[in-house]
Amino acid sequence: MSIIKVKPAMPEPIVKHVGCAHYKRRAKYVTPCCNKVYMCLYCHDENEVHYFNKKSVRELICTECDTRQKVREECESCGVRFGKYTCLICKLFDDEDKEHYHCEGCGICRVGGRDNYFHCERCNMCLPVELQTVGHRCVENVSRANCPVCLDDIHTSRIPCLIPACGHLLHVPCFKQLLNFGHYACPTCQASMVEISIESEEVS
Numbered sequence: 273m274s275i276i277k278v279k280p281a282m283p284e285p286i287v288k289h290v291g292c293a294h295y296k297r298r299a300k301y302v303t304p305c306c307n308k309v310y311m312c313l314y315c316h317d318e319n320e321v322h323y324f325n326k327k328s329v330r331e332l333i334c335t336e337c338d339t340r341q342k343v344r345e346e347c348e349s350c351g352v353r354f355g356k357y358t359c360l361i362c363k364l365f366d367d368e369d370k371e372h373y374h375c376e377g378c379g380i381c382r383v384g385g386r387d388n389y390f391h392c393e394r395c396n397m398c399l400p401v402e403l404q405t406v407g408h409r410c411v412e413n414v415s416r417a418n419c420p421v422c423l424d425d426i427h428t429s430r431i432p433c434l435i436p437a438c439g440h441l442l443h444v445p446c447f448k449q450l451l452n453f454g455h456y457a458c459p460t461c462q463a464s465m466v467e468i469s470i471e472s473e474e475v476s
Contacts, residue, residue: 290335296367298347299354302331302340309333314430329363378415380428397427399435409439420459421446438463 291297292311300309303324310316316324333340339349345358355365357372362381370383377391389398397415415427419442426433432444440460456466
């Protein structure tokens with residue numbers, strides 16, 4: 273099996289000073305769903321029984337001066353930048369350089385560098401540029417379906433996904449779990465997954 277490895281859309285960052293286990297930043301979200309304060313979407317979802325859409329955020333709290341304010345790039349009180357990378361569409365702030373870019377087609381921020389990916393209109397997702405040369409099987413809106421193994425989201429997942437030759441997606445850990453149990457067929461279409469597979473990206 274040949275696998276082309278590319279950077280995941282949101283690798284696990286190592287946070288040294290300001291931020292949480294997921295992001296290094298200088299702003300906390302005021303979550304409108306429960307009116308609580310969390311460092312990031314993942315911190316919220318790990319502690320609540322509901323999910324949080326970060327695009328719904330209207331207010332932030334500066335970690336430097338505790339000023340509560342509307343979403344913006346810099347603190348209105350102390351002037352600190354909330355992140356070296358800022359996307360006001362996705363409400364994403366990150367001090368670590370992951371080669372972020374916002375993809376209009378995907379509707380989210382990705383990492384790994386815009387020059388390393390292209391947006392396939394039919395698959396409706398960003399794919400490694402290598403696939404423009406070797407080709408890939410288009411499956412309409414493929415990333416909008418959940419992983420057929422764990423049933424979790426793929427499109428906005430931080431877990432790397434695999435693109436078997438059939439074009440359906442599943443998370444890399446789920447793929448490895450299937451192999452460990454002797455299952456080599458795609459859970460969606462039953463085509464073999466062990467010939468040529470290409471590892472793709474995750475998200476912000």
